[in-house]
Every structure is written in structure tokens, then in C-alpha cells.
Amino acid sequence: xxxxxxxxxxxxxxxxxxxxxxxxxxxxxxxxxxxxxxxxxxxxxxxxxxxxxxxxxxxxxxxxxxxxxxxxxxxxxxxxxxxxxxxxxxxxxxxxxxxxxxxxxxxxxxxxxxxxxxxxxxxxxxxxxxxxxxxxxxxxxxxxxxxxxxxxxxxxxxxxxxxxxxxxxxxxxxxxxxxxxxxxxxxxx
Amino acid sequence: xxxxxxxxxxxxxxxxxxxxxxxxxxxxxxxxxxxxxxxxxxxxxxxxxxxxxxxxxxxxxxxxxxxxxxxxxxxxxxxxxxxxxxxxxxxxxxxxxxxxxxxxxxxxxxxxxxxxxxxxxxxxxxxxxxxxxxxxxxxxxxxxxxxxxxxxxxxxxxxxxxxxxxxxxxxxxxxxxxxxxxxxxxxxxxxxxxxxxxxxxxxxxxxxxxxxxxxxxxxxxxxxxxxxxxxxxxxxxxxxxxxxxxxxxxxxxxxxxxxxxxxxxxxxxxxxxxxxxxxxxxxxxxxxxxxxxxxxxxxxxxxxxxxxxxxxxxxxxxxxxxxxxxxxxxxxxxxxxxxxxxxxxxxxxxxxxxxxxxxxxxxxxxxxxxxxxxxxxxxxxxxxxxxxxxxxxxxxxxxxxxxxxxxxxxxxxxxxxxxxxxxxxxxxxxxxxxxxxxxxxxxxxxxxxxxxxxxxxxxxxxxxxxxxxxxxxxxxxxxxxxxxxxxxxxxxxxxxxxxxxxxxxxxxxxxxxxxxxxxxxxxxxxxxxxxxxxxxxxxxxxxxxxxxx
Numbered sequence: 001x002x003x004x005x006x007x008x009x010x011x012x013x014x015x016x017x018x019x020x021x022x023x024x025x026x027x028x029x030x031x032x033x034x035x036x037x038x039x040x041x042x043x044x045x046x047x048x049x050x051x052x053x054x055x056x057x058x059x060x061x062x063x064x065x066x067x068x069x070x071x072x073x074x075x076x077x078x079x080x081x082x083x084x085x086x087x088x089x090x091x092x093x094x095x096x097x098x099x100x101x102x103x104x105x106x107x108x109x110x111x112x113x114x115x116x117x118x119x120x121x122x123x124x125x126x127x128x129x130x131x132x133x134x135x136x137x138x139x140x141x142x143x144x145x146x147x148x149x150x151x152x153x154x155x156x157x158x159x160x161x162x163x164x165x166x167x168x169x170x171x172x173x174x175x176x177x178x179x180x181x182x183x184x185x186x187x188x189x
Numbered sequence: 190x191x192x193x194x195x196x197x198x199x200x201x202x203x204x205x206x207x208x209x210x211x212x213x214x215x216x217x218x219x220x221x222x223x224x225x226x227x228x229x230x231x232x233x234x235x236x237x238x239x240x241x242x243x244x245x246x247x248x249x250x251x252x253x254x255x256x257x258x259x260x261x262x263x264x265x266x267x268x269x270x271x272x273x274x275x276x277x278x279x280x281x282x283x284x285x286x287x288x289x290x291x292x293x294x295x296x297x298x299x300x301x302x303x304x305x306x307x308x309x310x311x312x313x314x315x316x317x318x319x320x321x322x323x324x325x326x327x328x329x330x331x332x333x334x335x336x337x338x339x340x341x342x343x344x345x346x347x348x349x350x351x352x353x354x355x356x357x358x359x360x361x362x363x364x365x366x367x368x369x370x371x372x373x374x375x376x377x378x379x380x381x382x383x384x385x386x387x388x389x390x391x392x393x394x395x396x397x398x399x400x401x402x403x404x405x406x407x408x409x410x411x412x413x414x415x416x417x418x419x420x421x422x423x424x425x426x427x428x429x430x431x432x433x434x435x436x437x438x439x440x441x442x443x444x445x446x447x448x449x450x451x452x453x454x455x456x457x458x459x460x461x462x463x464x465x466x467x468x469x470x471x472x473x474x475x476x477x478x479x480x481x482x483x484x485x486x487x488x489x490x491x492x493x494x495x496x497x498x499x500x501x502x503x504x505x506x507x508x509x510x511x512x513x514x515x516x517x518x519x520x521x522x523x524x525x526x527x528x529x530x531x532x533x534x535x536x537x538x539x540x541x542x543x544x545x546x547x548x549x550x551x552x553x554x555x556x557x558x559x560x561x562x563x564x565x566x567x568x569x570x571x572x573x574x575x576x577x578x579x580x581x582x583x584x585x586x587x588x589x590x591x592x593x594x595x596x597x598x599x600x601x602x603x604x605x606x607x608x609x610x611x612x613x614x615x616x617x618x619x620x621x622x623x624x625x626x627x628x629x630x631x632x633x634x635x636x637x638x639x640x641x642x643x644x645x646x647x648x649x650x651x652x653x654x655x656x657x658x659x660x661x662x663x664x665x666x667x668x669x670x671x672x673x674x675x676x677x678x679x680x681x682x683x684x685x686x687x688x689x690x691x692x693x694x695x696x697x698x699x700x701x702x703x704x705x706x707x708x709x710x711x712x713x714x715x716x717x718x719x720x721x722x723x724x725x726x727x728x729x730x731x732x733x734x735x736x737x738x
């Protein structure tokens with residue numbers, strides 16, 4: 001088993017929480033993990049990404065080579081496109097369809113949508129609306145993770161177990177909201 | 190026991206388990222998480238290990254040396270440019286030697302993700318004649334801490350541990366010990382003849398440390414971290430250090446077809462290097478940072494045989510990636526027609542989007558609601574009234590004031606340089622000369638420069654933009670909080686020209702009036718806009734709410 005994942009978005013969107021859940025699930029399966037994160041200056045509203053590699057064999061590089069990522073999980077559509085050169089030809093993009101516009105020269109949203117649609121394997125979801133409809137506005141990132149579950153090749157139940165362990169200290173309501181978010185994401189895909 | 194740890198966390202836990210008594214550090218990306226981990230660790234708390242932030246890297250290094258003098262184990266952590274700040278005690282710590290183990294952990298930042306240069310700390314280790322470790326994995330980083338502390342005590346020298354951004358900020362599963370070694374007890378055996386660096390003592394110590402170098406190199410030759418793996422194809426030999434070793438391995442999933450020498454302990458083991466040189470036609474040196482090994486290897490043999498960053502096979506600057514290393518290796522295999530398998534493994538054909546202009550840069554920016562924004566708004570408004578105003582910036586979130594929409598600063602060089610550069614500019618006849626510096630940066634390296642300015646009553650206006658924290662690195666305590674007026678008065682800033690304001694849009698008339706008046710006053714003035722960092726404010730509000738519920 002080997003999955004190379006690029007997680008991306010804008011600083012503060014919660015990509016590291018997604019990484020934490022995947023990492024926890026993988027750790028529990030005794031898999032090897034490497035996860036390179038971006039800290040520091042880039043967090044101030046800039047683009048952020050994390051390279052997450054999971055494998056049943058030892059992993060050498062902390063970074064994913066170009067053209068090798070199996071999945072891009074993105075909290076923002078333009079950020080998903082930023083890392084397309086890292087995606088394997090048969091790789092999947094699972095992205096939020098909601099632009100995060102904090103720069104004056106943000107590209108045309110329709111053209112962005114077309115460029116995404118032109119790629120072979122893309123799931124684009126309005127996770128913010130889905131989260132609002134379900135009254136769990138703070139769990140949009142877990143909806144995205146739910147939608148990515150099949151592409152990741154990690155059992156749904158194992159992701160749920162990881163959510164239970166990671167969010168346990170935040171109380172039952174938070175665990176419940178995030179479990180629902182995972183399920184909504186899986187259904188939406 | 191297995192744990193998923195950041196490289197920084199593995200280092201921190203390794204140090205605690207090695208019997209650490211104190212960590213001394215100033216926050217700096219990518220080293221900050223080491224000290225933060227120790228601050229939050231249960232065993233560290235139970236043992237009462239020192240882990241409070243220091244005012245700067247020099248005070249940190251000296252305090253750690255003091256702890257070592259008393260026989261206990263101390264760790265100093267910093268980013269690479271911090272080593273410049275504490276270069277004096279660092280270099281001289283080799284002359285004094287150590288009592289308790291002393292490890293100086295420096296996190297380099299090739300590609301300058303959050304830094305102003307990409308200096309390579311291994312040069313400092315060599316320069317100061319201090320043994321240097323460079324782990325290639327999080328597991329090695331954890332294991333090496335115990336080895337480094339033991340080695341430091343055995344050789345009576347500090348040990349430099351060098352990591353880079355991708356090691357510091359990457360997580361992996363690490364097998365860690367269940368029990369920690371006890372701390373050292375106080376030891377009064379330190380000999381003044383070693384620790385008092387009068388010339389007579391220092392000359393003797395210098396001879397001793399120079400004589401130790403051969404021993405250090407012999408230890409590096411037999412170190413279990415420096416591994417030579419022979420392979421059938423001797424058309425090329427590879428030397429790879431630290432995490433660069435991983436990129437070589439990534440390129441050859443079925444094993445490296447060329448002899449491969451991994452280096453993780455210095456001084457450079459020249460016998461191992463010669464063994465490779467003698468049997469291989471060419472040598473490719475793959476290292477993160479500057480061509481430190483490459484230059485030394487070129488001194489050992491015919492330099493035409495040595496390939497790497499100096500000869501264009503690898504990029505001269507910036508951090509390595511699995512792609513840049515794979516490209517160098519693929520180039521070699523295609524030029525020499527050998528190891529076709531390897532070539533197949535390392536060439537990927539990436540996807541792309543047709544219209545590249547659809548992806549634009551998203552640079553970091555000052556947060557919405559940040560007080561620095563109001564400071565720059567006010568400053569820009571006043572400086573419009575002058576033809577040639579110059580604003581000397583400093584290191585922190587407010588450096589982002591260089592970017593649109595503010596475009597407010599003209600320099601940013603090193604911690605504290607705003608005040609001293611403004612003074613130098615004023616000495617040259619510049620007016621208005623404004624310095625803008627954050628609270629933590631001011632106590633780190635700004636106070637002494639302000640004293641220079643006061644002593645000459647330089648015609649400068651200093652703005653200490655106080656957000657009550659070290660914000661850029663994530664909101665660590667700032668050494669001077671609640672002390673800035675007293676510090677400025679103590680340094681001789683007159684009360685009439687020392688102002689505190691609250692940077693909020695509603696106070697704009699007052700702030701602009703004060704800035705204008707103080708620019709027109711031809712002497713040193715200090716304005717302190719003070720409002721808590723919006724990030725720590727939110728965090729504190731959340732903590733309060735959680736405490737209530």
C-alpha cells in the first residue's frame with residue numbers, strides 16, 4: 001500500500017487537521033508516514049501545502065516528486081491547480097469549489113472551473129454550503145476528507161475511528177459533527 | 190513506543206530522554222517547535238527543566254554554557270541566522286570546552302521559506318572546530334540527541350546539530366524510549382584555567398582543540414551515521430548528506446546502483462571519501478545547503494571528477510527536491526548509457542493546465558484587524574507630506590508592510606537593524622529617518638542601537654510596534670512586555686518624546702499628529718503603538734471561554 005497526498009489551501013483553512021486524521025488512521029494501521037508541513041511566514045493568509053506520504057514500506061523522501069501524487073486534497077480551487085504538476089496522470093483532485101479571494105488579481109472563477117473540469121479525475125464540492133446545510137459550519141474540511149476517502153484507499157471506518165480519537169478531548173458534540181461531516185462527504189462524491 | 194513526531198519534536202523528546210536540564214532559545218522558523226514541545230512536555234514539567242524563552246540567541250547560548258559549566262546538560266536552539274547573533278559565545282565555547290553535555294541545534298532554511306539568507310551552519314561548525322551532526326531522518330534526529338550529549342561530554346566540546354526546514358517541519362513515526370536518563374547532578378569540577386579565556390589559557394586550549402580534530406575525524410570515520418554502501422556500477426559514486434540522502438534513495442526504489450556514502454557526522458571523514466574517490470570515475474555530491482562537502486572533496490582530488498552544485502548538475506541555490514536530485518541522476522544515466530532501469534524510475538511526466546495564468550501567487554499578508562496595519566496607515570499618511578522620507582524596517586510580521594497595499598518600508602536586514610540604520614542614515618543627513626521595529630525584536634537587538642542613538646541625540650523617529658508577543662513565529666512570550674516605557678526612559682529617551690498610542694482606526698488623528706510632531710523634533714523620539722496581536726487575542730479569548738464552560 002502506498003499513497004502520496006498533497007493537501008493544500010490558504011493559511012487557516014484547516015488542512016493540517018485533515019492531515020492529522022489521515023496520519024492517525026495510518027499510524028493505527030502500523031503504516032509508514034512522512035508529512036512535510038509549512039509553518040511560519042506562509043501562514044499569514046498565503047498559500048499553504050503539506051506533503052503526506054503513507055506506505056506499507058519505508059519512505060525515503062519527505063517531499064513528493066512531481067507527477068507522483070495519487071491525490072490532491074484542496075480547500076480552495078485555485079490552490080488545487082497550483083499543484084497539478086505533482087499529480088500522477090491517473091491521480092485524483094478532491095477540492096472545495098469555493099474560491100477564497102484575498103488577492104486583487106484572483107483569476108476568473110468560470111475559467112478556473114473549466115480548467116479543473118478539463119483534468120481527468122476531479123471531485124469539486126461546495127463543502128461550505130454542505131456544512132451550512134447540515135448545521136456543522138466548522139467541519140467543512142472533514143466533508144472534504146469524506147469525499148476523498150475512496151481515492152485515499154483508507155477504510156471509511158478507520159477514518160471514523162481516527163476522528164473519534166483525535167477529537168475525543170473536544171467533547172462528544174465535536175466528534176459527532178465531524179463524523180457526520182465525513183459521511184456527508186462520502187455521500188456527495 | 191511509537192509516536193508520530195515532527196523533526197523538531199523528535200529532537201526535543203530526544204533531548205529530554207537524554208537527561209536534559211534546560212533548553213535555551215529565541216523563537217525562529219524552523220526551530221521554534223523544539224522549545225515549544227519541551228515547554229508542553231509532562232516529564233519536562235515534572236523535572237522542572239528550564240524552557241522559558243530567552244531575549245536573544247546570544248543570551249540563550251551563554252546561559253546554556255553556564256548550565257554546562259555546572260555539569261548539567263543544556264540545549265540551545267535557533268534558526269540559522271540566530272547563530273550569527275551568538276557567534277561569539279558559540280565559537281568561544283570550543284575554547285572553554287564544556288562540563289555537562291552542550292548541544293547547539295541550528296535549523297537552516299535553504300530556499301529561504303521564512304528567512305533573509307540561506308547560510309549553511311556546517312561552515313560554523315568547521316570554523317569553530319566543533320563536531321557536527323546532520324540527521325537524515327526524524328528517527329535519527331531523536332537517536333542522535335543522546336549520542337550528541339554523550340559525545341559532547343566525552344570530548345569536552347559542544348556539538349552542533351544541523352537540520353534543515355524539511356527535517357524540522359516534517360512528521361514521521363519515531364520509535365522512542367519509554368524511560369528517560371536522569372539529569373546530571375551539579376558538578377564543581379570545572380577548572381578556571383579552561384574557562385577563563387585570558388590569552389595564556391586560550392592559547393593552551395586552542396592547541397588542545399586543534400589536536401582533538403584528528404580524533405574527531407577518526408570518530409566520524411567509524412560513526413554508525415556515516416555509512417558506505419558499495420554497488421556494482423563504479424562509473425559514479427555518490428556522497429549524500431542529511432536529508433539529501435533521502436532524495437537519492439527516492440530516485441532508486443530498488444536500491445542505488447552506484448556506491449553511496451551517507452554523511453551525517455562531521456568533520457568530513459576523508460578516508461571514507463577517498464575510498465569512494467579511488468574506486469569511482471566521477472563523484473556526485475548531493476547536500477542540502479551550500480556546497481560544504483563538495484568544496485572540501487574538491488580539495489582532496491582532481492576537482493574535474495567532482496560534480497554537484499558547483500558544476501551545475503544540481504542547482505547552485507535553493508533547497509534540493511526529489512526532482513532536482515532525480516534529474517541530476519537521470520542526466521548521468523542517459524549520458525553514460527548505464528542503469529537504464531534507474532532512469533526509467535526517476536523520470537516522470539507531469540500533468541499541466543493549459544492556461545498557466547490561472548494560478549497566481551498568494552503572498553502572505555498582515556492579518557485583518559492587525560495593529561501593524563493601523564500603524565502603517567498612519568505612517569504612510571504622514572510621510573506623504575515629505576519628499577524623501579526613508580523608513581527602516583525590521584524582522585517580524587510588520588516586514589509584510591513592504592508589500593502592497595502599504596509599500597511602507599525601505600529596508601529589512603537583520604534583527605534590530607531598523608534603529609541603527611535609521612541612525613546611520615540620519616548621520617548621513619537623511620530626514621525624516623524612521624525606524625519601525627516590533628516589541629520582541631526591540632528587546633532582541635534594538636535596545637543597544639537605541640542607546641547609540643540617544644547618546645548622539647540622532648535625528649530619528651523610532652516606532653516600537655508592540656503587539657505584546659513574538660507574533661511571526663506563532664505568538665511566543667515577548668521578553669519586554671510591560672517594560673518598554675521603562676526601558677526607553679532608562680536608555681535616556683526624554684519623557685516629552687516618548688509616546689504610547691493605541692493603533693485603531695478611531696485614533697488615527699492622534700497617531701498621525703504625534704508621528705508628525707516627532708518627525709519635526711530633531712532628536713530621538715520613540716512612539717509605541719500598543720495593541721495585542723489579533724491571533725493571540727483570539728486564542729486568549731477562546732481559552733477564557735473554554736475555562737468558563
